[in-house]
Amino acid sequence: MLVEYRQLFKNKCQYNTAAESYTGTLLLVLFLIIKVLNRQSTAFVACEGGRSRGPVRFHSVPAFVLATDLTVEVPGHGKVVVDIAYGGTFYAFVSAEKLGLDICSAKTRDLVDAASAVTEAVKAQFKINYPESEDFAFLYGTILTDGKDSYSEEPTTNICVFADEQVDRSPTGSGVTARIALQYHKGLLELNQTRVFKSSTTGSVFTGNAVRETKCGDFKAVVVEVSGQPHYTGTASFIVEDDDPLRDGFLLK
Numbered sequence: 001m002l003v004e005y006r007q008l009f010k011n012k013c014q015y016n017t018a019a020e021s022y023t024g025t026l027l028l029v030l031f032l033i034i035k036v037l038n039r040q041s042t043a044f045v046a047c048e049g050g051r052s053r054g055p056v057r058f059h060s061v062p063a064f065v066l067a068t069d070l071t072v073e074v075p076g077h078g079k080v081v082v083d084i085a086y087g088g089t090f091y092a093f094v095s096a097e098k099l100g101l102d103i104c105s106a107k108t109r110d111l112v113d114a115a116s117a118v119t120e121a122v123k124a125q126f127k128i129n130y131p132e133s134e135d136f137a138f139l140y141g142t143i144l145t146d147g148k149d150s151y152s153e154e155p156t157t158n159i160c161v162f163a164d165e166q167v168d169r170s171p172t173g174s175g176v177t178a179r180i181a182l183q184y185h186k187g188l189l190e191l192n193q194t195r196v197f198k199s200s201t202t203g204s205v206f207t208g209n210a211v212r213e214t215k216c217g218d219f220k221a222v223v224v225e226v227s228g229q230p231h232y233t234g235t236a237s238f239i240v241e242d243d244d245p246l247r248d249g250f251l252l253k
């Protein structure tokens with residue numbers, strides 16, 4: 001699988017590299033996911049001497065809001081009002097406080113349980129739609145926030161609980177993208193106004209802003225730029241042998 005990213009410094013060039021892995025950011029992982037899903041997105045990595053330098057950033061797929069103020073019945077929590085937005089995948093958003101939790105001091109287990117309960121409730125009670133493709137029409141998880149959605153120079157904290165109750169170590173590339181789309185939709189953020197997003201789990205930070213308006217089907221959408229600091233951990237090469245019977249992949253039916 002190839003990762004493509006652009007070098008923005010002096011000699012603009014495009015890399016095709018088997019894999020260069022970075023800790024401290026899941027931006028390239030998100031980029032891979034987007035590529036696999038065949039959506040348009042661009043990642044930018046500044047390089048110097050064959051190594052990345054400075055922050056890594058990407059411009060997202062069109063990000064949009066599917067629902068605001070959606071009331072769901074969450075076992076153990078009663079009626080909970082959530083927003084649902086897409087930033088490469090769909091998330092439900094709700095302030096942790098509405099679930100009786102302090103995002104900064106609550107036990108991760110409690111945050112995970114509450115977020116998972118919201119995810120299950122939304123899945124059961126609301127149909128997710130994505131324009132022209134059923135493949136993307138699913139809820140990936142719930143992001144609990146500190147509720148600080150109005151513009152501020154201060155970081156806003158969140159925890160992303162996705163897939164099978166996994167917890168992101170970062171503020172979440174697709175989650176920050178979706179959350180910025182939500183903030184923009186609500187008039188809480190202007191184009192090119194940068195916000196800082198902090199993971200409640202590790203304290204790692206992404207910055208993000210809405211770059212421009214666009215559409216996704218009939219939805220008003222925005223392209224979002226998300227940026228984070230990577231750390232270089234190594235290089236790996238993948239090859240495909242001519243006689244590999246699975247060289248072109250396989251499809252399970």
Ligand SMILES: O=C(O)[C@H]1NCC[C@@H]1O
Nearest residue numbers: 026030162168172173174
């Ligand atoms: O940052 C991201 O978008 C990915 N990390 C966890 C959830 C997504 O897969």
